[in-house]
Amino acid sequence: MIEISNIEKAFGTQQVLKGISTTFETGQCNLIIGRSGSGKTVFLKCMVGLFHPDKGSIKFDGRDVIQMERKDKQALRKEIGMLFQGNALFDSMTVAENIQFPLDMFTRMSQAEKTERVNFCLKRVALTGAEKKYPGEISGGMMKRVGIARAIVMNPKYLFCDEPNSGLDPKTAIVIDELIKEITEEYQMTTVINTHDMNSVMGIGDKVVYLSNGVKSWEGNKSEIMNTTNEDLYDFIFASDFLKGLQKAAVGKVNG
Amino acid sequence: MYFLSFIEELGKYLAMLASLFTKPERFSMYWKETMRQMVNIGIGSLIIVGIVSTFVGGVTAVQFSNQIMGLELIPMWWLGYIIRDSMILELAPTITGLLLAGKIGSNISSELGSMRITEQIDALEIMGVNTPAYLIGPKIIAGLFVMPILVTIAVFLGIIGGMFAGVLGGYYSMAEYIRGTQDMFVPWYAFMMLIKSGVFGFIICSISAYYGYNVKGGALAIGEASTKAVVNSCIIIIIANFILAFILL
Numbered sequence: 001m002i003e004i005s006n007i008e009k010a011f012g013t014q015q016v017l018k019g020i021s022t023t024f025e026t027g028q029c030n031l032i033i034g035r036s037g038s039g040k041t042v043f044l045k046c047m048v049g050l051f052h053p054d055k056g057s058i059k060f061d062g063r064d065v066i067q068m069e070r071k072d073k074q075a076l077r078k079e080i081g082m083l084f085q086g087n088a089l090f091d092s093m094t095v096a097e098n099i100q101f102p103l104d105m106f107t108r109m110s111q112a113e114k115t116e117r118v119n120f121c122l123k124r125v126a127l128t129g130a131e132k133k134y135p136g137e138i139s140g141g142m143m144k145r146v147g148i149a150r151a152i153v154m155n156p157k158y159l160f161c162d163e164p165n166s167g168l169d170p171k172t173a174i175v176i177d178e179l180i181k182e183i184t185e186e187y188q189m190t191t192v193i194n195t196h197d198m199n200s201v202m203g204i205g206d207k208v209v210y211l212s213n214g215v216k217s218w219e220g221n222k223s224e225i226m227n228t229t230n231e232d233l234y235d236f237i238f239a240s241d242f243l244k245g246l247q248k249a250a251v252g253k254v255n256g
Numbered sequence: 257m258y259f260l261s262f263i264e265e266l267g268k269y270l271a272m273l274a275s276l277f278t279k280p281e282r283f284s285m286y287w288k289e290t291m292r293q294m295v296n297i298g299i300g301s302l303i304i305v306g307i308v309s310t311f312v313g314g315v316t317a318v319q320f321s322n323q324i325m326g327l328e329l330i331p332m333w334w335l336g337y338i339i340r341d342s343m344i345l346e347l348a349p350t351i352t353g354l355l356l357a358g359k360i361g362s363n364i365s366s367e368l369g370s371m372r373i374t375e376q377i378d379a380l381e382i383m384g385v386n387t388p389a390y391l392i393g394p395k396i397i398a399g400l401f402v403m404p405i406l407v408t409i410a411v412f413l414g415i416i417g418g419m420f421a422g423v424l425g426g427y428y429s430m431a432e433y434i435r436g437t438q439d440m441f442v443p444w445y446a447f448m449m450l451i452k453s454g455v456f457g458f459i460i461c462s463i464s465a466y467y468g469y470n471v472k473g474g475a476l477a478i479g480e481a482s483t484k485a486v487v488n489s490c491i492i493i494i495i496a497n498f499i500l501a502f503i504l505l
Contacts, residue, residue, distance in 0.1 A: 048382050077384035088379035102383050105282050160382075 001026050002047065002158065002190055007056035009042055016042045017053070018214040027188045029181055029204040031195055034211035035236060041162065043211065044194045048082055048160050049073060060158060078106055081151030081189075083180075085163040087143045089135040089150070096122070096131035099150045106154065121149040125179060141172040145179070152183060159184065159191040165200060173197060177204050198237060201225065210236070226250060269466050275388040276396070286394060293398035297360055297461075301406060304359060305352055309410035312347055313339060313417030321427035332428040336436020339418035340411075344449045348410040350497055353456035356403070357489035361464040364395055365485035368468030369478035377469070392465040396458060403457025404450045411449065448504045455500065456493050463489045 002024040009017040016039045024030040034040050045051045047058055049065060058065045060076060068076065089098050096118050103114045122128050125145040135143055144164060151159060161180060165173035177197075181204045184191040193200065201208055205222035210233045218230045226247060228234055238244040280286040316339050324330050368391060371377050380387050419433045464485035471481045 050378055050381060074384045074386075077382055080382055082379065082382045084375045084379060086374055088375040090376055105285050105383065105385060154383075 001061055002192065003057075003059040004047070005057045005059075007043070007046055007053045007058065009039075009046055009051060009053050016214050017046070019056070020211070020214075020216045021056075022209050022216060022219060024190050024192050025207065026190045027185060028191065028206035029184050030190070030192045030207045030209070031201055031205045032192065032209050032211060033195060033201060033236070034217075036196075038211040039214040040194045040211055044160060044162055044192065047192065048080060049077065078102075078154060079157045081154065081156035081159045083144070083147045083151050083159070083161040083164050085166050087135070087147045089143060089146055091135055093134075094131065095127065095133050095135070095138070095146050098135070098146060099153050102150065102154050117153060118149075121153050124152070124183070125149045140167050141169075141176065144168065144172075144176050148176075148179060148183070152187070155187065157189060159189045161191070161193040161195075163194060163196065165195065165197045170199065173199060174203065180204065198243075201237070212236075268470070269462075272388055272392065272466055272469065273462065275386070276393045278386050278389050280389065281385060286390065289390065290394035290397050293394045294402050296363075297356075297395075297398050298402040298405065301356055301359055302409070304355065305406050305410050306413050308351060308355055309343075309348060309414040310417035312351055313343060313414030313419075314421035316342055316347065316414075317418035317421040317427070318425060321422055321425065325427065333432035333436040333439075335418070335422055335428055336415075336433040337439050338436070340415055340437045340441075341445060343411045343414040343418075344445050346497075348407050348414055349449055349452040349456060350493070352403070352407050352410045352453070353460065353493045353497075354490055356406070356456075357460050357464075357493060358486050360399070361460050361485045361489045362482040364461060364464035365468035365471075365482045366478050368392075368465055369471035369481045372469065372471045373474060373478065388469065392462070392469060395461045395465055399457035399461030400454050401457075403460075404453040407449060407453035448500075451504065452497065452500050455496055459492050459496060460489045463492065 004023070005021050007017050007020045008015070020039075020043060032040050032043060042051060046053045047065075053066060056066070060079070063072075063076065065073065065076060090101065093101065096115075099118045099121055100114050103109055103117060107114075109117070118131070119128070122131065125148050127142060127145050127149065130138060130142060130146075135146070138146070159180070164176055164180060168176065177200050180191060180193065183189065193204075195201070202222050202225075205225070207221055208219065208225060209216055210218040210230070212232050218228065218233045220228070225233070225237060228237075238247050317335060320335055320338055321332070324332065324335065368377075371391070377387050377391070380390065415437055419430065419437075422428050422433055423430050467481040467485040467488075468478075471477045
């Protein structure tokens with residue numbers, strides 16, 4: 001479980017996060033949504049420790065990351081996996097080497113054990129056979145899956161995903177969403193996903209936090225979104241008249 | 257204003273250097289990366305250093321020969337001595353330094369800059385890797401050790417270039433030249449050359465890494481960082497060369 005309490009972050013005079021508090025439960029896909037510039041990425045980067053918040057606390061199962069010594073922070077980072085928007089795969093390494101990198105750096109496993117673990121992760125993301133390919137030789141969807149495999153190779157307790165569906169076609173995006181959901185439940189991880197994709201919200205949003213201008217404007221789950229009375233969220237989710245029509249039809253069908 | 261921004265940059269650069277001194281997460285990984293960098297910097301630069309130093313030696317021989325010819329006070333076999341000491345004391349370390357500031361400097365800054373904007377450095381940070389130590393440390397160590405080797409090769413090839421240019425140009429015989437290269441040798445000069453080249457290697461790798469590691473923005477920023485890395489490395493090499501000449505001679 002990750003407990004966020006009153007997080008604030010400013011860059012110069014620009015206040016980006018204005019006191020956000022929420023809780024992300026274990027074994028659930030927790031989604032952060034919001035317009036561009038609403039502070040989602042800064043919020044995520046504060047959680048993973050790439051930015052240091054000005055105020056507040058971020059507790060990973062009771063351990064406050066902001067108060068931690070550098071050494072403890074480094075140790076906690078080994079419990080975190082992250083999938084980046086641009087995948088952040090190391091171009092000079094093959095798919096297998098990318099996935100194996102954290103094992104090389106932080107474990108004393110033998111090469112045979114490492115290979116076994118890499119093969120397991122590749123199988124888990126349905127990429128068996130792509131071991132020797134370089135990131136430049138595989139598709140966007142495959143790169144996402146390599147990113148997921150690398151993120152889970154150390155058996156993390158916490159998984160963070162920044163825009164996991166960006167640049168993917170709708171079908172592949174659903175495959176990636178389902179994979180993240182399955183992994184989260186299977187390994188009982190606390191997963192936090194930063195997304196713009198409404199398919200993801202409706203598909204895997206166990207909990208959804210809506211940020212607006214650096215403030216938590218709404219939180220709930222995917223079914224509550226359909227009946228939201230928050231006008232800002234409503235305008236964001238059902239941005240087009242087409243979607244508004246669909247929402248009205250869906251709510252009408254449920255009520256009537 | 258410029259002075260303040262210079263102090264700020266210097267502070268950040270020194271802080272980056274300080275962050276290199278941490279215990280490696282896995283020594284074997286750092287060793288592997290250092291070896292990879294040594295191959296990149298060393299083998300990758302061998303041909304260009306070889307070509308440039310051979311011709312620099314040749315040009316030095318031709319120009320000096322033309323000036324000395326006819327002056328009976330200076331015997332022609334001195335050309336071997338002049339070219340040897342010019343290469344050891346100045347030409348090989350400085351020209352190799354400037355050459356590698358362009359080649360390695362832009363390479364390092366654009367590699368790290370690309371890693372920064374494609375979030376590869378963030379990925380390493382989140383894994384718990386001390387990124388300055390892992391990404392910059394091996395490059396600086398490689399520069400410190402490989403640069404003296406490259407400069408030694410440059411000296412050797414420069415002297416050979418001087419020999420061929422002078423002999424083919426009819427300025428002196430091979431025996432005269434070899435006699436000159438063996439005469440009045442001061443071992444300290446060779447040691448000084450190694451110190452200078454080590455310092456230049458450190459300057460090139462650390463400054464280029466600093467600019468690459470701190471890239472903010474996109475492709476344009478990588479280009480700007482590369483330019484700054486090369487220009488500033490060259491300027492600092494020239495200044496360091498002057499200071500070292502004062503201290504070591």
